[in-house]
Amino acid sequence: MTANMTGDCLGQGCQFGWNFTECIVSQSCHDGLANTQECLCRDNIYPYIGVFGKGYGKNDEPLRAYLLSFIIAVAFTLIGDLNIIAMLNSSLFMAVYTIINFSCFHASFTNSPGWRPQFIYYDKWVSLFGAVVSFVLMFIFSWWAGLVTLIIFILLWLYIYYKKPNLNWGTSIQAGSYNIALSASVALACVEDHVKNFRPQCLVLTGPPTQRPALVDFVNSFTKHASLMICGDIIMDKKTRPQEATDQLVKWMNKRKVHSFYSPFTANSLRSGAQNLLQASGLGKLKPNTLVLGFKSNWEESAPESIEDYVNTINDTFDSNNCLCILRMMDGLDVSDQFDFKVNQGFEPDESVEKRDQPSSEGEPSDDGTDKGDGDETVFQDDQGKKTIDIYWIADDGGLTLLVPYLISRRKRWSRCRVRVFIVGEQLNKEESRKEMLALLKRFRLDFKDVRVLTDCERRPQAKNLERFFDSVAPFRLYDEPQEGVSISQNVPWKISDREFGGLQT
Amino acid sequence: MTANMTGDCLGQGCQFGWNFTECIVSQSCHDGLANTQECLCRDNIYPYIGVFGKGYGKNDEPLRAYLLSFIIAVAFTLIGDLNIIAMLNSSLFMAVYTIINFSCFHASFTNSPGWRPQFIYYDKWVSLFGAVVSFVLMFIFSWWAGLVTLIIFILLWLYIYYKKPNLNWGTSIQAGSYNIALSASVALACVEDHVKNFRPQCLVLTGPPTQRPALVDFVNSFTKHASLMICGDIIMDKKTRPQEATDQLVKWMNKRKVHSFYSPFTANSLRSGAQNLLQASGLGKLKPNTLVLGFKSNWEESAPESIEDYVNTINDTFDSNNCLCILRMMDGLDVSDQFDFKVNQGFEPDESVEKRDQPSSEGEPSDDGTDKGDGDETVFQDDQGKKTIDIYWIADDGGLTLLVPYLISRRKRWSRCRVRVFIVGEQLNKEESRKEMLALLKRFRLDFKDVRVLTDCERRPQAKNLERFFDSVAPFRLYDEPQEGVSISQNVPWKISDREFGGLQT
Structure with a gap:
């Protein structure tokens, strides 16, 4: 002015x-x-x-x-x-x-x-x-x-x-684009919600989007042209991003053809930041209803407070009736930081190998693209060829577990991928469970034909794996022998007692 | 689904x-x-x-x-x-x-x-x-x-x-309106800001909009079809609004033809709520840059903590480079609550008579409409006739003080209103100040011709008024005589010492 x-x-x-x-x-x-x-x-x-x-x-x-x-x-x-x-x-x-x-x-x-x-x-x-x-x-x-x-x-x-x-x-x-966007958003506010028009509108906790390009690309692959995507960047060190850095990040997203908004937000913790962003961001009906997180791969090494923060963020999301997606990549999500921003303690690079709800690398090696120039190419930018998308339908969770793979499989890049649905069942009525699931998929009008029943869950886990599991959770258990008095559970609220642990096992 | x-x-x-x-x-x-x-x-x-x-x-x-x-x-x-x-x-x-x-x-x-x-x-x-x-x-x-x-x-x-x-x-x-709004907002994100296209995008702290219809109508009178308006409702009692109440409020706004969004937000205090909403609400370029508050008319009676909260909200707004508007109505802003929501402690009805940046009631009595049926008719809904809009241009504050009256005067309802600009000057170079201001208005391309110079500020205020002022601020002063020890200023941080008070007077 x-x-x-x-x-x-x-x-x-x-x-x-x-x-x-x-x-x-x-x-x-x-x-x-x-x-x-x-x-x-x-x-x-x-x-x-x-x-x-x-x-x-x-x-x-x-x-x-x-x-x-x-x-x-x-x-x-x-x-x-x-x-x-x-x-x-x-x-x-x-x-x-x-x-x-x-x-x-x-x-x-x-x-x-x-x-x-x-x-x-x-x-x-x-x-x-x-x-x-x-x-x-x-x-x-x-x-x-x-x-x-x-x-x-x-x-x-x-x-x-x-x-x-x-x-x-x-x-x-430029003034005209503003008017069009404003009046379209205002007009949308008068439209009533309907289950037929449900769309997973994602708030993605990417930090600076350049930091976790895989998360950005993955979510964009099912929201582009179809749904809202907001990259939430929770800044915990009390400093606000300079305007130029924000502009640079927006430009990076535009250049990458990612249709997303960028919302930097200053907060004390991941939990309060995520909650406030879920509550306040968006306009009228263009409002996030799904929180997308990266998997906290360094949970074994990081401070218990940061784990509690992460777990509480997840709990809050369910409490406030929002959907939740967690992306876990084989090589971790973070790339080397070009902009020298501070990385949130929560999401350090990991070397873990487990992957879920993700294309398994059957057809081609899934780490193609990671050795290219800029360092921000991801596997989600390339054609996916004839890989498989595996869905683990453990319980009826409302359908997002099926909807997201469906939306992904509609994309050209993923169109040749095979979708497999795994369900948990018993050896006896294996065929019956399979038919039930196929009927459910038909009712959902989803074209997934390959349903497989996992019957392994009847067996006891192998002693070796059980031991590995007990070892990994040992630091978070509160043993019955009072080690430093009764008040210990108040000091370390993230630890779980033997009774709670037993409850989880059954 | x-x-x-x-x-x-x-x-x-x-x-x-x-x-x-x-x-x-x-x-x-x-x-x-x-x-x-x-x-x-x-x-x-x-x-x-x-x-x-x-x-x-x-x-x-x-x-x-x-x-x-x-x-x-x-x-x-x-x-x-x-x-x-x-x-x-x-x-x-x-x-x-x-x-x-x-x-x-x-x-x-x-x-x-x-x-x-x-x-x-x-x-x-x-x-x-x-x-x-x-x-x-x-x-x-x-x-x-x-x-x-x-x-x-x-x-x-x-x-x-x-x-x-x-x-x-x-x-x-309905699905189509969503797509139009989304793609228009995404397209807007690529548009660069320019001073020529500055618009006051308002976050209005209305509480439930039905509570303070005057605030809603006033802001709508300069944002409608031209700029973003979000009604922020900061809920401090830890409970979220039920969805039906939210829908009802949105319907009320649609019925009133108010082009605004409604954002309920749970926060501990007015201050944190306003800050978080200013940071997080909106999408891309459709983001508030102006905070609109109602005048806290019950400041003399309310708890010091709530006054501090209110004042800090104002300070934070300036610190985060946002604009600020405060609306003060002769009869207060609140109407009787139809929805039985809790009223924020900050804004109780007042009986004060001062009005600023508001049409003074010269032509017609300004309280027409307040005695009609529903109780939510406001003076801003009617044709304003030949009232006057008074602008007090005390210091160069960036231009919003002039821009808002200009935007209001473009509306049909206000088009017959006369705009007067008051500036502070000395008796000696009165005519000079007037010409300077007229030149400034011409450069702003604002068609305000009626500039008046206030020379009263050279005179000492009358003893009676000065006494009234000292009486009203007395509870907030920290007298030099230590009444309960030295630590009092830590306990009551809202009180100001004699030295600070002297600094304000000069």
Whole structure:
């Protein structure tokens, strides 16, 4: 606001409340055709014209732009027929009037508060009328000159459209996108929820998205063009991200064609941050209903408080009636940090090998892509070939376990993947369980045919594995022998007593 | 999801993954034309057909619907010319095929995860092709029958469109609104900010919006169709609002034509709630940058902790680079609570008379509307007539003080209001200050001509007023005489010492 409001505004555009070039805004140019040309050249919208943008002397005299004007004037004079010159001239004038009138109308139409025309008889409908009249007149004067002008203007526009010069004019098109997004979101607020239109709207705790590209790519592979995705970045060190870092992260996501929003959020703990983001982020119906986490692979080494924080985040998510997804990658989620942000204690790289709800690496090795240049390529960016997607349907959990693989399998990259559904059953009525599951899948209208019944769960686990399990949970158990008095369970609330542990085993 | 997934799905629609009526979803109907008719009648979309929806016996036999089918069949047979009947018949069939094909296409097109057709040769483009072919065939068979059918269908549709029956089918149009809102918001995320397109995007701490309708209406009067407005409701009693209450509040806002979102948020204090909402709410560029508060009119009576909370909320807002607006109404903001929600301690009704940045009641009495029926009419809903909007421009605060009145004065209701700008100056260079301010307004391209210079501030305040001021702030002062030891300033951090107080006075 300040730059536009407090600066001395020069040039015709100001009367209409608009500064058309960057360098008029920055007060370096003055009136006149040659000056406008100088500005245009300085903005460097078209190639090879930058050289004409140089000014000389105290008044920044546009000597080179004078030369350019002279050359153009001579070139047109060389046509030699005043009738033709007049036609071209009128036609170009009409085209300019059309564009100025229309841009005035469009700026008014988008309701941008920054558009405050001073001309007292200004009216947006008069502008629109002027634009239409100028456009029609352009062709009435001479249809061929009008056509030539139109083609020239379209070519110039196409060039800008595809080259996308790195200039931010604050155009009325930008103001228009704001209006469209706002009114569409407001209109959505009036739409009632219905189970048929349920979509998993994901809040993904990625930290800075560049940090865990696999998590971003995986969630994007089932939300893109279909559902909301917000990358939540919980900042626990009391400092807010500088605006440039945020912009850089958003640019990274746009470049990667990830359709996601980025929400940095300062909080004391993962738990409160996740809860607050789930509550507050989004607009109306565009609101997260699913929390996506990376697997805390360093749980054996990390501080008990951070584990408690992580587990409580999961519990809170269920308590507040939200869905939960956890992604575990073979090589961990984190990549080396390009932006030098602090990594949340929760998610350090891991070397674990277990994978669940993930494509197992049958067809191709699943670690292709990890040895490429930038370090942020992930397995989810490539075509998945004929891998398999394994679903473990242990209990009826509402259907998200089936919905997410279904959404993934619709993508082109995953379309050749086979989906297998594993259920737990007994050896005796194995075939029966299989048929039940197939019937359920049919009712869900999911085209998964490959149902396998796991009967192993009847057997006792092998002594070796049981021992490994007891070893890994040993630090978190509260043995019945009181080691330092009775109050120990208050000091270490994350430890579980023998009785609770026994309850879990059965 | 559950209702649609786990129920036994009957009827032709199921093969295409769609249940067309509420009562098929609720498993009360069976196949057949008469049953479909029964369902249609039960949904009560069209008037006087509810009577045909009654079923008889154990199988819910649609006897009345059989009768209706019979009557319709006889009525058409009475035309007596088989050619005409065949024409009408084909035409109606084609129209139905068009609609079914097109709705399949549209459901696929909106990417709703709930749309999972089982027909293995299904393809959305085939559906679209089928729809177009059926539509064209309808007119090729017989143009007059096609036209009659089209008119009948349009009339039926118009009836539903305007009557808006209270049924939620989870249509693909609803899925479509979601997609439009999502893609528009995602597209906006790529747009860079520019000062020209600055808009005051307001987070309004209304509590339940029904509680402070004046605050809602006032902010809506400058954000409607132009900018984002979120009604933040900070819930401090650890309980979340039930979903029905939230829906009711959203409906109240829609009915009032307030274009705003409603964000309930559980927090420990006003301060943390406001900060978290400012940080987390919104999507991408649709994010609040302005906090709007009601004036804490009961500050003299309320607990010091709540005052500190309120003041710190204001300080935090400035610290986090956001704008701030405070609305003070003559009769306070709160209305009697219809929903029996707990009122935040911060904003009790007040009887104060001061008003700032508000229309003073010169033309008409400003309390019209407060004695009407529902109790939630506010002065901002009526035409404002020829009142005046007073702006007190004490210091250059960035321009929001001028921008908000400008945005208000653009509204039709406020268009006849006069805007006066008051500035502080000295008697000597009064005219000079006035001209400076007029020049500033011209640079801002604001059409405010009436600038008045207040020179009173040179004079000492009257002894009576000074005494009143000292009396009112007395409870918050920390007198130099140590009353209960040195540590008092730690216990009561909201009190200010004599030295700080002296600093404020100069």
